[in-house]
Amino acid sequence: MCQDRGCCHSCLHYVLDYETPKTLVIQSKAVGFVFRFTQLLVILYVVGYVCVVQKGYQETDSVISTVTTKVKGFAYSNTSDLEHRFWDVADYVIPPQGDHSFFVLTNIIVTPNQTQSRCPELPTPSSICTADCDCTEGHSDPRSNGIQTGLCVNYSDTQQTCEVLSWCPLEIDTNLPKHAMLAAAENFTVLIKNSVTYPKFKFHRRNIMPQINSSYLRRCEFNRITDPDCPIFRLKHIVSEAGEDFQSMAVKGGVLGILIDWSCDLDWWAGKCYPKYSFQRLDNKNPNNSVAPGYNFRFARYYKTPDGEETRTLIKGYGIRFDVIVFGTVPAVSDWVMLTCARKKDLYNKHKVTYLNEDSDSESVSG
């Protein structure tokens, strides 16, 4: 492009000339004071809001968490259905192990000795019959309990219903005990062990704090005021902190969250990073609109009679599912200090002044 020496020279000129804005200095103390005060505000904004409040210089990392739970306690039920039954952990914690979730059985409807056979359907408008022609062989209504055999049989002395092929006798789940069968479950305790790791910072913590010794752990029980670091929780205490009544929740079951908040600030002494527990009912207690309120599920225990026939005990178990929810982010000082604070500092830096002529007065006067 540059074909003669003059052009190249002017290119170099263009590249190496240094341009700086001309400034006018006003030697007024009032104006100067306002100017410096404005600068101060900008600096306070940068340091105070962006760095201190927003912690814009921090980098965050999400938590990797492991939870183990161990429930302790036993109960004795003496209702008519299951007279004089003793319950321990292996009976009432179902499934026997969970990671971040455990279920404690509090109320049950038991239907023992079911076999694959035929029996009269429970009486409902669609199952009541007067003759075999009211029943259709092979018909299976999703709301019924089995496949119709086409016969109309006696359900009771006064009622006839269609016979069904099913696990018989059928479960009658309408008379749920009004008082939770395992009312004693409120005194069960659960030990929650939680380890968290922030992979980016190679930061590791347990909810069992280093200053706690084993003898304390063997006898302590969580209490927000007196024992805030104890990882052993009484179920009744958890439920009442969530604003619920254990006995009324135990009848139909429910879901309860044990929230562990590990939001720490690694800028300060890392040893200060400890878990904050909170408790919250997660299902809806008394909604206007609900299907199957509470929490229950059906499971069975299978047996074989001496002659090889399979029988089962069907259990509709109501209880409280405790979900351990671990959350939190750990922020820490990082390279973002360059990115974020620097970004705001520009705002201030724009106000920087440069003196070219010491006798700026002469220039402005000359103008």
Added chain:
Amino acid sequence: MCQDRGCCHSCLHYVLDYETPKTLVIQSKAVGFVFRFTQLLVILYVVGYVCVVQKGYQETDSVISTVTTKVKGFAYSNTSDLEHRFWDVADYVIPPQGDHSFFVLTNIIVTPNQTQSRCPELPTPSSICTADCDCTEGHSDPRSNGIQTGLCVNYSDTQQTCEVLSWCPLEIDTNLPKHAMLAAAENFTVLIKNSVTYPKFKFHRRNIMPQINSSYLRRCEFNRITDPDCPIFRLKHIVSEAGEDFQSMAVKGGVLGILIDWSCDLDWWAGKCYPKYSFQRLDNKNPNNSVAPGYNFRFARYYKTPDGEETRTLIKGYGIRFDVIVFGTVPAVSDWVMLTCARKKDLYNKHKVTYLNEDSDSESVSG
């Protein structure tokens, strides 16, 4: 530092002098128009893109979610292995309760009456033998089914294999039923109850919307067009929305995701925040490279014979695991409005002009 009055005076001078750049005003309407138009673009960019499109003024929060599921339905199988068997929830949902995941059994290979004993290994190149010396006592090939006893015994009339110590008889899992045994599972329904909480905003929602009443819930079934708010899903519908065929998926099993998207915008009427369901097959259906395609696992039921010997029924269960995956972030207006929009405004603010001399023309001419 400042040792005489003159120095202190000049320091004060330095601090309180106000400097402002000298500007040149070009009184050309063309140039002025271009300048203002550029300013307008910057303002539009700030308001339109940063604030409206990027929603830079919003703060986001992740979701804490609870899921409970309840499957309903029964089936009747009449294959040769398990003649005339009736299946209900307690039989086909394994484990009986899950939180964000539930499994529905659709096909099985049953090996009843296994006992701890000795039996001939299944014939494979490494297990076929002709004499005891072909078998090594105590040898256990990871690909075999037990620990060799050192004997070579008759597997069938024509074949001899090494005897092994194992749960006998051994499971033969090569003849999986071509048609899923619990084909009727496609008509099972599942009720999914999902509560979400955004802890930062104390915002709580259920997937059962407030306007839905209980009588609707008892009879409704999810349909994207007619019943988009119903939380009861027919399994066949879920699978077909994921682009799969239930019956072919049921034979070998698979994993299916029920995705619930709670991405709401709290800026607008919060009542508008409702879940969006989508369904997706999560395992690979027909990969070129796969081990153990589909989804299955083995479990056993343990019995005791009248004389106290332990026997078990081994079940290799194929089925569909439904994973309920809840995601979404809720953004809302917050202090970030100061940080983010203000940040962009600086861009514009830099263009602000200041008049010092009204007769700027004279100055530039004087130059």
Added chain:
Amino acid sequence: MCQDRGCCHSCLHYVLDYETPKTLVIQSKAVGFVFRFTQLLVILYVVGYVCVVQKGYQETDSVISTVTTKVKGFAYSNTSDLEHRFWDVADYVIPPQGDHSFFVLTNIIVTPNQTQSRCPELPTPSSICTADCDCTEGHSDPRSNGIQTGLCVNYSDTQQTCEVLSWCPLEIDTNLPKHAMLAAAENFTVLIKNSVTYPKFKFHRRNIMPQINSSYLRRCEFNRITDPDCPIFRLKHIVSEAGEDFQSMAVKGGVLGILIDWSCDLDWWAGKCYPKYSFQRLDNKNPNNSVAPGYNFRFARYYKTPDGEETRTLIKGYGIRFDVIVFGTVPAVSDWVMLTCARKKDLYNKHKVTYLNEDSDSESVSG
């Protein structure tokens, strides 16, 4: 406001006047070089740090992950408690299926033939008695094993303890086998299938890479150097990579994390996106302060005797819980390029210079 033509004219004047700062050009090569060098640093910072290092132009998305696991292997135990017992997957994986977590039993304390009955409490300071009056009917100490009947009975020839109502005989869990009963579990293998989806980018990946064929999958085993893509892991290998000894961990159990890191960069060839496995013990091995170290839980198998009485076998199972933890974010180029890089470019743009007068020298001299 503007009531005469002159005012309106001056308004228009105000709007369309174009102001530009007056600049001073210093034609010094030294100063010019320093200036250009500073500009270069700013450009390098913008391009290098913000765009390349911080990847400020990328948008990220969190992962939706599905995990299925399948353990393979069998073991033979010949301890006194359970003489000559063969263990397969259905026996030692509890529960039989998990999604992101599976448990392998390695050591057990078995208490067979428990029935709901009465038996002497295990001797502890509070249970030892000399006469019935030392025991209180109905008393249940949370640290004991049942509800006292009020009788003082012979525990052994030398000791008397209070009789309790419980599952009898009571479990004696003090003599845990010193060597893990299922020591052979170290040679079990687990196949981990993991699919990840980034919904925002519609990006899908499996940990079984496309270039791997089925015959390789049938015989491979994960090794960081020779087989880094094989999804089949030997349990001993996992534990030793986490820096632990399988046999000592197997005695009391523990929790082990299998971390799958899917942090990919979609900017580059997406095919390069592959999982990185790492292993880490998640529970605390030898803390000074601990309750219930290791990992164990109790479960029971229920039987019925020929005369209908319920008995159970209580099992306190110790073992290793493997938690598969999938994490990672996928970033990709997006609109943020406008927002983020542009933001930094402003920093540079502020330095742009504009020439108004070619003979700037004359102006500065005139000053």
